[in-house]
Amino acid sequence: MRITESSMAARYMDSINKTRERIVNLQSQTAAGKRVLKVSDDPQGTALIMHLKSLIAANEQYISNTQEAQSFMETTTTTLDQISDVLISLKEITTRATNGSLSGEYDSFVTQVDEYLDELVNLANTKSSLRYIFSGTNILEQPFTLAADRSSVTVNPNGITGTVRIPIAEGLQQDGNIDGQEAFQGSAIFDLVIRIRDSLSAGSSPDTSDVTQLDTMLNHVLTQSSRAGLMAQQLTNHLSYLEGQSTSLKSMLSNVQDTDVAESITQLQENQLMLQAALNITAQILPKTLLDYLG
Amino acid sequence: MSNLSTVLETARRALMSHRVAMDTVGHNVANAETPGYTRQRVNFEATPPLRTSVGFLGTGVTVSSIERIREQFIDTQIRSTNDALGKAKSQHTVLSQVEAMINEPSDTGLSSQLDAFFNAFQALSVHPEESAYRNAVLQQGNLLTQTFHQFNSNLQQLRNDLENDVNTKIQTINSLSKKISELDLQIIQSSASGVEPNDLRDQRDYALRELSELVRINVSEDSQGAALVAIGGTIIASKNEYVELSAQKNGNTITIISNESGRQLPVQSGSLGGILEIYNTTIPSYIEKINTLASALITNVNNLHRSGYGIGTPAPTGNDFFVGSSAHDIGINQDLFDNPNLVAASGNGQTGDNSTAVALSNLQMLAVLNGNSTSIPQFYSAFVSELGTAINKSANLETTQSLILSQLDVQRSSVSGVSIDEEMTNMIKYQRAFEASARMITTVDEMFQTILNMV
Numbered sequence: 001m002r003i004t005e006s007s008m009a010a011r012y013m014d015s016i017n018k019t020r021e022r023i024v025n026l027q028s029q030t031a032a033g034k035r036v037l038k039v040s041d042d043p044q045g046t047a048l049i050m051h052l053k054s055l056i057a058a059n060e061q062y063i064s065n066t067q068e069a070q071s072f073m074e075t076t077t078t079t080l081d082q083i084s085d086v087l088i089s090l091k092e093i094t095t096r097a098t099n100g101s102l103s104g105e106y107d108s109f110v111t112q113v114d115e116y117l118d119e120l121v122n123l124a125n126t127k128s129s130l131r132y133i134f135s136g137t138n139i140l141e142q143p144f145t146l147a148a149d150r151s152s153v154t155v156n157p158n159g160i161t162g163t164v165r166i167p168i169a170e171g172l173q174q175d176g177n178i179d180g181q182e183a184f185q186g187s188a189i190f191d192l193v194i195r196i197r198d199s200l201s202a203g204s205s206p207d208t209s210d211v212t213q214l215d216t217m218l219n220h221v222l223t224q225s226s227r228a229g230l231m232a233q234q235l236t237n238h239l240s241y242l243e244g245q246s247t248s249l250k251s252m253l254s255n256v257q258d259t260d261v262a263e264s265i266t267q268l269q270e271n272q273l274m275l276q277a278a279l280n281i282t283a284q285i286l287p288k289t290l291l292d293y294l295g
Numbered sequence: 296m297s298n299l300s301t302v303l304e305t306a307r308r309a310l311m312s313h314r315v316a317m318d319t320v321g322h323n324v325a326n327a328e329t330p331g332y333t334r335q336r337v338n339f340e341a342t343p344p345l346r347t348s349v350g351f352l353g354t355g356v357t358v359s360s361i362e363r364i365r366e367q368f369i370d371t372q373i374r375s376t377n378d379a380l381g382k383a384k385s386q387h388t389v390l391s392q393v394e395a396m397i398n399e400p401s402d403t404g405l406s407s408q409l410d411a412f413f414n415a416f417q418a419l420s421v422h423p424e425e426s427a428y429r430n431a432v433l434q435q436g437n438l439l440t441q442t443f444h445q446f447n448s449n450l451q452q453l454r455n456d457l458e459n460d461v462n463t464k465i466q467t468i469n470s471l472s473k474k475i476s477e478l479d480l481q482i483i484q485s486s487a488s489g490v491e492p493n494d495l496r497d498q499r500d501y502a503l504r505e506l507s508e509l510v511r512i513n514v515s516e517d518s519q520g521a522a523l524v525a526i527g528g529t530i531i532a533s534k535n536e537y538v539e540l541s542a543q544k545n546g547n548t549i550t551i552i553s554n555e556s557g558r559q560l561p562v563q564s565g566s567l568g569g570i571l572e573i574y575n576t577t578i579p580s581y582i583e584k585i586n587t588l589a590s591a592l593i594t595n596v597n598n599l600h601r602s603g604y605g606i607g608t609p610a611p612t613g614n615d616f617f618v619g620s621s622a623h624d625i626g627i628n629q630d631l632f633d634n635p636n637l638v639a640a641s642g643n644g645q646t647g648d649n650s651t652a653v654a655l656s657n658l659q660m661l662a663v664l665n666g667n668s669t670s671i672p673q674f675y676s677a678f679v680s681e682l683g684t685a686i687n688k689s690a691n692l693e694t695t696q697s698l699i700l701s702q703l704d705v706q707r708s709s710v711s712g713v714s715i716d717e718e719m720t721n722m723i724k725y726q727r728a729f730e731a732s733a734r735m736i737t738t739v740d741e742m743f744q745t746i747l748n749m750v
Contacts (some may be wrong), residue, residue, distance in 0.1 A: 001709050038395070039686065043680040065418075065420075136645075138646060140646045173653065177647075
């Protein structure tokens, strides 16, 4: 076969260009740390990357939802605990008041009970950020209103029931609140306290059944508090599951998307060696013609 | 019997012939790197002998022809490879532009925007009372619509650019057909006068090669040596006649027509064919897919959103989230921007209920496309992989065809290319022959002197 100078030159240029192209690709992949920089680098891989990124973004959102629901439930637990403390104090006063010999101190008891009543209503109207925690789904409306003369507590006529359901995983929602009805059985607790106060201010000793009822209420609040605590605990457990999920999704993404640095640097070096060899050979062979040997 | 002047004449002919041969060596060396050049060879022939009493006496040498060393078959193959390569190359370039437009995988592409949009609804579901989260939903929605607009307008812009490209290519085709027909005429005239028009043929063959990169052509040669160039049965160039082509736009498609007959030409391959295919078929199908995606998003989000409630007394309901119907006119309902409380999160009018926001964020997983078998992100990612596969296909085709072409070029070069080594060898050969002939003349001259001295 006749080999001509121009075909030799074209061949060398061709192989040098191809090697250079591979080097440029490997360099940009190594520099960016990513194996897939554009769709055509790996069309199926791109689809997988997009899917994994979408799962990771959703998971991050679930983590943030769960964290917020958890802190909300912790606020609920704390508030219910504070309420139970108030109820314990009320129970002490009431128990002392049932001892008829202390009737001279009733006035001071009334003042104390009123203060506790204020505290109870305030606690029942606790807000987390903008929402009333015991308002059911009517979160922007104050659930309990104490009359100015402290004669009664009214429940928001638009309702204090309803469950806020928090999305915590794909297709999974968890109850994220304890509504006012569940926590306080409507206004029953306040009504009881008002009744005790009224009887004290009328100078009559509270009925022993009032003490029993206070006990029942206290038990009820404690039960709700431990329920809220349990819900917070469940969310904490779920959170660690989501975080594990997030870690494994991210490592899957990294497997598909990221460059194996050791491998690509090795390949880069191989190609650089090939380029040097090609250049060397080209430089040695191309300039040789018969002309070099003609006198 | 011979006489000395006959010998002188023979030597003179040899001198002349080898000078022509040297000229040709020089021409070959000079054109060693000229694209499309075919090496030429001098064919020598013994001149007719003289009849003498002792038999035929040789009268020397003459140049019978200067011939192009060429294999017609390789040229045909090069042309057909060239049109396939032209097509793959042009498609690869254009599709890579589309690839840059969709910008995937990245944190700013449509895929991430969709994720962010649906997640914003989920964040709202946890905070249905806070206007910051309503605004976040609106902002994400707005970014999403902008991404749709951007992609759509980029594709339209690309089509405009391609239209210009088609027109430029048509002009190149027209000027090449003109050149070919002119060269044809010169070739016929030159052949008729008995001179082999080697270099004109080279120029014509090179023009044919350039033309074949733009469009698939059929080339045949008539008895006079003129090339007939046809695109799908319509002759566009023959001796001193050529047909101008032009691009005609009917609605969304471009066809190539002959200005002479007004008939449509079946342009298939070559870079023109490749670009026409992308313009007429590929890009419209991409635009349609993006529109399908946008319209599914608009319809489904709006259906859910209309059934939900915002904040207010009474709780507002029945509002659309998006306006528009496709990728180019998708937008956020302006009423929602004016009053973010119209964004529906609640399913029953109570502020703390988040069922609509949850349903809207779950829309991401819902199969609402392709007859309720594919979710919105799945549809988009299928589109993205399809594009990636198309790019790889054209890139592979480009690599294969250019490999074949360079192989054919090597073959062509091995037949028709100039080898400096060979030319140098020929040069020495002809130089020696020239020297020998010159020596003959000096010797004959000396013989004349001898005779003259005898007198």
